[in-house]
Amino acid sequence: MQSHAEAGSSRSNSNSPNANSPLIYDPVSPEAHLDPYPIYQQLRDHHPLYYIAEHDAWALSRYTDVQEGLRDWETFSSSEGVELGTYAKFFGPGSIQELDPPRHDVxxxxxxxxxxxxxxxxxxxxxxxxxxxxxxxxxxxxxxxxxxxxxxxxxxxxxxxxxxxxxxxxxxxxxxxxxxxxxxxxxxxxxxxxxxxxxxxxxxxxxxxxxxxxxxxxxxxxxxxxxxxxxxxxxxxxxxxxxxxxxxxxxxxxxxxxxxxxxxxxxxxxxxxxxxxxxxxxxAAAVDEFVRFDAPAQWLARVTTKPVSLHGVQLETGSRVLMIFASANRDPREFDRPDELILDRDGSRNLAFGExxxxxxxxxxxxxxxxxxxxxxxxxxxxxxxxxxxxxxxxxxxxxxxxxxxxxxx
Ligand code: HEM
Incomplete structure (x- = not known):
């Protein structure tokens, strides 16, 4: 991922790389519900960091970006909830999915x-x-x-x-x-x-x-x-x-x-x-391939704890970022013929279970x-x-x- 946490200047969301493009991706839209995969392809190819104005959130869609973002829990925190709206924090105190270390680990x-x-x-x-x-x-x-x-x-x-x-x-x-x-x-x-x-x-x-x-x-x-x-x-x-x-x-x-x-x-x-x-x-290979091909949890979010530079854009502290596992799993940079369900392939490095x-x-x-x-x-x-x-x-x-x-x- 071309990312590194940087202190100092930040860029406002209105300067997002897709500020003037038509709406491509809204995770709650009927189009995304029906078939999100052509949308994910557009994101990966043209907007690897996409600003979703409707939800004041960003989306990462390439395999390496999602993988590295999930690994860097200190920059991409779970403690503000991992969904949008009031689903974030529905479970209440103790939900480890919405906690950072040290409490998470305990x-x-x-x-x-x-x-x-x-x-x-x-x-x-x-x-x-x-x-x-x-x-x-x-x-x-x-x-x-x-x-x-x-x-x-x-x-x-x-x-x-x-x-x-x-x-x-x-x-x-x-x-x-x-x-x-x-x-x-x-x-x-x-x-x-x-x-x-x-x-x-x-x-x-x-x-x-x-x-x-x-x-x-x-x-x-x-x-x-x-x-x-x-x-x-x-x-x-x-x-x-x-x-x-x-x-x-x-x-x-x-x-x-x-x-x-x-x-x-x-x-x-x-x-x-x-x-x-x-x-x-x-x-086992078939199960891995089913979750790679159509990830049961399509994405979950994180919130940045410091300014982060990604794909030439500096995200402010407190930016919500959707990690789209399902798109990462269809990234041709990582998987051959990603849009085909091939039950005997080794797809075990897919991100459907997170990282x-x-x-x-x-x-x-x-x-x-x-x-x-x-x-x-x-x-x-x-x-x-x-x-x-x-x-x-x-x-x-x-x-x-x-x-x-x-x-x-x-
Ligand atoms: C096909 C089935 C499943 C899929 C695709 C799936 C997917 C995921 C993903 C993507 C995460 C990472 C969440 C994040 O990074 O914020 C996660 C975490 C988690 N899953 Fe699953 N899951 C599945 C089944 C289960 C089952 C059966 C259980 C029951 C025990 C379970 C319990 C959890 C828990 C407790 C976490 C939170 C772990 C943590 O935050 O440390 N999952 N799951």
Missing amino acids: LRKVLAPRFLNKAVKSYEPMVEATAAELLEDLPHHADLDLGLAFTQRLPIMTIFRILGIPEADIAWTTDTGLEMLNRPPGESGPSPQAYELRAELVSFLEDQVDQRRGGNYTDDVFGDLARAIDDGSMEHEEIQGLTLLLIAAGMETTTSLLGTMVHSLATGAVTREELGGGVDLPT GIHFCIGMPLAKLEARVGMRQLLRTLPAFEMNGEPTRYPSHVIRGYQNVPIRWAS
Whole structure:
């Protein structure tokens, strides 16, 4: 990246390199929602640093710029929130995604043991049972929405079970969580109802942790949080941000990934054989390629902590900068034939899971859910086809299918 932090003079946003060009990119526009990739190409080729006047924010779209920006957390801070509007800070205190070191590192350490490869391997039977539970009731020969029935539910139920939510509460917390995360189309903030559901869920989550304090530590995330509060490494008010982040970050993104894979199979864009064919389905390379090709989280933002010079423009301290992972992953400077889905390529260096200190803590879990979820789905439903138009998440950050109408095929 041609960037270096500089003290001294700053350049105002009205002097932005694209000040007089027509609007090309607005992350909340219907065009970006429908198909952002031609827009990203224009950004990469002609406006590698683009000023989005509508949101007083900037956008970085090339692979090396996004990668290096994410690595430099001291200049590009997360502490002012990583989205636009009132979505920034929705989770509240404790959300590590919206914290810089040292607090970020302390709290990430509290979570880490439950999300390391070794721990995640032990969740395989639980994920398989959750997938089977969701799939066993699918009515044969009926029209189905695999989004509602499966791809939205597997990730959230999995994360709830890892948190330690009692079985009797899984059904209502799943419904409440899904409803809370349901984003109204075209809005840059949660609805009043989302705040009400948030309050209901947080009070339940805090109660779960409180029940485990004072030595009643259980072998789950709630138990770890109770211990961390008791030993002083975590504040009680940080329960909300940490748990809501896990629920949201784990649910919407993985739902999108599963939905994209289901959609590709149902439309015939990929075949079962291409996905892996055998026991190990989908292959690790195929999962990497799906997230490279259509990143579930399209971008997240940072705010500069000092003046920064980028592509000949000096950004002021306090500038919000969108790091467009999805565009970086389609950058021909980094990937050959970036607009083609090539399931056996090595696309593992893609930035769909981020980079640097905020690199996705849930990546091993997301990959387990993709592998086990798809395997179970194809056991139950060996052949299916689309039955109407799928609907995408009405979100400007999350891209992927929320509803996937299919029918069984013989
Ligand atoms: C395909 C699925 C997923 C994708 C594409 C994804 C993507 C990402 C990205 C891009 C980041 C970086 C955020 C930033 O730089 O600001 C991130 C962070 C995070 N993800 Fe994921 N994620 C996925 C699944 C999950 C799952 C299943 C969990 C559940 C544990 C999870 C939990 C988190 C958390 C807690 C963070 C914040 C880490 C930190 O700030 O240190 N993610 N994820």
